[in-house]
Amino acid sequence: MKKEMSALDIKFCINELNEEILNAWAGKIYDIDGLFLFKMNVPGEGRKEFVIEPGKRIHLTEMKHSTPQKPPAFAMLLRKHLSNSKLVEINQPDFERIVELKFEAKKESFFLIAELFGEGNLILCDEDYKIISPYKSRIWKHRKLESGKKYELPPKKGKNLSSITKKELKEVISDSDDLVRGLASQLAIGGPIAEEICKRADLEKKIDPQNLSQKDYTNLFSIIKRLLRENPSARIIFEDNFPLTVIPFQFENLKDKNFEAFDSFNRALDHYFKNISKKEHEKAKEEKIDGKKEKIKSRLDKQKQNVEKWEKKAQKAKKIADLISKNHEKVEKILKNLNRVREDQGWKGVKNELKKPKKSREDWAKLIESVKPHKGKIALELPDFDIELDLRISSFENASKYYEKNKKLQEKIIGAKKAIEDTKKKLQDLKERTIEVETSTSVPEKRREKKWYERFKWIYTSQNLLVIAGRDSKTNQEVVEKYMKPQDRYYHADIKGAPHTILKNKEKNISSLSNKEAAQFAAIHSKAWKRGLTNVDVYWVNPNQVTKSAPAGEYLPKGGYMIKGKRNYLTVTLEAVVGLLERNETKLPICGPSSAINTHSKITVKIKPGNVKKSDLAKTIKNRLEEKADRKLNVDELMQILPPGPGMIE
Structure with a gap:
């Protein structure tokens, strides 16, 4: 590759x-x-x-x-x-x-x-x-x-292919082990191109250059010069459905391979290296997944070891508690007598008693294996088992203490077993690739070609008619002077700071719903939203009523227009819906009247004027849409389509 x-x-x-x-x-x-x-x-x-x-x-x-x-x-x-x-x-x-x-x-x-x-x-x-x-x-x-040094080219490793003479060609490769290695190293062109030259010259690549005739050298030289003048025919070569190489023209060595042709070598390179990036990304992902698997397996092993360890401890605690309970009277007698001797004679008296052979000790001391005065503990030898007791508490309390220890260990075991099941599920999810693994590498995607109207604010009505509105003074002027046609309609919110809005009409009749949606779109993107208004009046007129000619003595600012004749008013509500419009396998964020957006998007978020900062609102909308859509959204994308100023989710 x-x-x-x-x-x-x-x-x-x-x-x-x-x-x-x-x-x-x-x-x-x-x-x-x-x-x-x-x-x-x-x-x-x-x-x-x-x-x-x-x-x-x-x-x-x-x-x-x-x-x-x-x-x-x-x-x-x-x-x-x-x-x-x-x-x-x-x-x-x-x-x-x-x-x-x-x-x-x-x-x-x-x-x-x-x-x-x-x-x-x-x-x-x-x-x-x-x-x-x-x-x-x-x-x-x-x-x-280094900074401050004069840039120099690296030492030359071979002759310049584009300027080499026939005589130099023979001189530089004649002492090589074989023809292909001589071409590759002495001309610094690499193996694939050297092999292609051999193929075109119909010469064995392993031939000793000393055995080449003058005619062979002439042919080689001619082929090299033709390669440099070859007509471009860019293509990506595939092997087993995976890109093997990218070449600027057809190679004789590769003519039997599957290929994809391109109209330019740059485009072929772009697509080829995208596939390489994808392969590297997948490899990095596999390595990350393998690394995660090993960590999870290690965690699983540790969890199993802990369960095994705790089960043994729990069994031991239960056995000790049962032994203490079974030998309650005997244990209680030992504790009382030991504490009596300790109070009368001190620990020295206890130790003197324990120094005697077991047969010679008093009955209460015969089962004692050892004492740990600094810990207040004694070790007893009960049938088949040695136990450790706290001599400061009774036999019953000692048994209860071990029963409680067993209970806590059992609770830990239950929790650990649940954790083991969770870990097993994570491991299975990794094996089945249901967990998304992030890597430091990324795969570039082909840039979507934007439609002309995406320079403006835009939506499609429920009648599937395009509505555009200016974003600034320049695009406001373009909307009217470049894109408004006689069959369209012009809309403007009756408030200072509203965009010129055009409904592009491709139907004979514009429905009343589309008319209302265009008016509401004009209102949503006006200063009325920023001012937190609930309703606003919007008028519409035909394109021939919009003129740049001001009455005598008056002046129109740049991007300003006069309206001749009757204005048709609608009162619209300031509320909007954000959704995702599917176009050519891409989901584009759109914002406009609910009836229009709901027609084109199954996933929506309803908003209205409010006090949440626009950037924060965009982040919340992004999260809401991403929960339901299989598309990652960009906050900047949403900022471009949202109404001006703060808002809130309804």
Whole structure:
């Protein structure tokens, strides 16, 4: 399984990068556990993103990555120097597994150098290649990657494939053990590409280079040059339904394998490494599960050992208690006489009595094995068993003490056995994968392509008609001037601080319910909600009644409009419902009138104006929806759709 890009991969990749993101402007930069995500703004095309994983890869990405809330220090350093700068060059120095990106700011230039070999690195340099900071400081015999040092390429391990001559080709591989190893090591191209060259040249890969003819070398040289000019035909190669490698064009060595074709090598790389990430995530998950299993098994063994230990102690305590009860008179006599002697003669008198042979002792002392004065204990030898008694209490109290000990141990055993069953269930759940195990790795998912209307506030009515409303002055103006059509309806809450709202009409007749829902949607997202009002008036008009022309002597602010003719008023209630709309296997959070949301979502949370901070309200709604939906929600997603200001759950 291929885990990093070859020099040839890099060449084809950056050919596409130069077409896709050259002259783009750098936005935010993230470090996601060592994977760097660059958000770029391409003039005339919008946002594109690419990733760099030092030691492994660089390519455009369509995947949605989980970005950290607080970027690590190196990502912040990159933002400081590169954000709002222009990407003007993308190069592969000396056909190495290195990519050099040049960014130009207003007054200075920077080089970002991605080393995609070994452990990898990312080095930020100034325009003179003086290192501002490396991602990882490294020192070798021949070069240093440290702040303040001049950046130097690593020592060359082989000839440059893109510039090698036929004569040099023969010179560098002629002394190798065999052809494939000579190509792989002396040209630093790796085994798979070396094998592909041998295949295309129709030469045995194990052949001794000394046995090659001049014609063979000419053919090899020609094939190498053709490889560099090969028409892209990107594909992921599969073996046993699992991705084996990703290649920029068809390899003769792999033509019998199953493959998935892509329209660009960058897209193929993106999907391939997503699968690799998935595999690594699954492996990490398996390791985490195995680790948890071992911990649970260890806990289970300890719990079983405890039960066994406590059962033995409980049995012993019960046996002692029964023996004391059975020999009650005898034990009581021993205790009374021992305490009498101790009171009359002290412990010395007791010890003198116990020094005598058992046959010579008084009757009360014959069963005593030993005394422990400092603990107030004596050991007796009763039939088949030795017991320890507290000489400060009676025979009955001693028996009760052991019975109580047995009772407490039995309670512990019951609790431990219940814990054992719980542990067994956890172990079974792990085996059946019903327990979710979190790992430090994550799997990027393909980014969902957003619809044009998601730039605005939006819902679908119960009649399945789209309603959009502006989020700010810019989108308010767009709603009216770009997206309002003659067959639509315009809505506006009769209060200062309300968005322009449009119901997009694709039916001949708009139902009264859809009309009310659009009006209520306009009200929900107005300042009326923030002011905590219960009801508000909303009017609707036809698009031809909305104009930018102000009466003589009056002035309309930016985004302001005049309404001509009759306004149709509705009084609506300020309450809303949050739900999840299913679209293309994705559940999107939506917020609007209950009749509209209930039509499109089985899971809902009802809200109204209140005093709970909007961010706290969003967190509570998130938890409520996640309890019932098989989708993790983001608080920011909910903040985008909720009405302005605080609220409360009804």
